[in-house]
Amino acid sequence: MRAARAVWTEAELALLKHLMWLEEPGTVDYRRVAYLFPNHTWQSIQKRCACIRDLARRKARKQRMAAQRAAGMVASGESGKSEEPDSPTSVTELPPAGRLHPALVWVPSTGHEIGPMNLCTWGA
Numbered sequence: 001m002r003a004a005r006a007v008w009t010e011a012e013l014a015l016l017k018h019l020m021w022l023e024e025p026g027t028v029d030y031r032r033v034a035y036l037f038p039n040h041t042w043q044s045i046q047k048r049c050a051c052i053r054d055l056a057r058r059k060a061r062k063q064r065m066a067a068q069r070a071a072g073m074v075a076s077g078e079s080g081k082s083e084e085p086d087s088p089t090s091v092t093e094l095p096p097a098g099r100l101h102p103a104l105v106w107v108p109s110t111g112h113e114i115g116p117m118n119l120c121t122w123g124a
Contacts, residue, residue: 006044012037013048020049 008016019033028049030042037045 006040006048008040008048012040013052016045016048017052020052 015036019036020028030046030049034040034042034045040048
């Protein structure tokens, strides 16, 4: 059975966010600040801080990804092409997740590496 969901007021959340802003990341002493929140235990304060941090990280990541997409569209002339220069070693038919690392070079096989092909004619 789950515990009941803690109810936080706007004032409590504002105070908690201010305390998190004052302290170094991850150094809030939850037991020490529990006296400021009489209706909450130090464990519930710790959980709320983790939720606030995770939400901030998700928002920041979402903004970074949107900025990267916008920068990619502007740099490629809004045609949907990547910024990768055309070269004989770049594989352009694959999606971006399937591209080679920039340090690797793709060289098409010449047939010499494979060896002679043994073609068999059936019924001849």
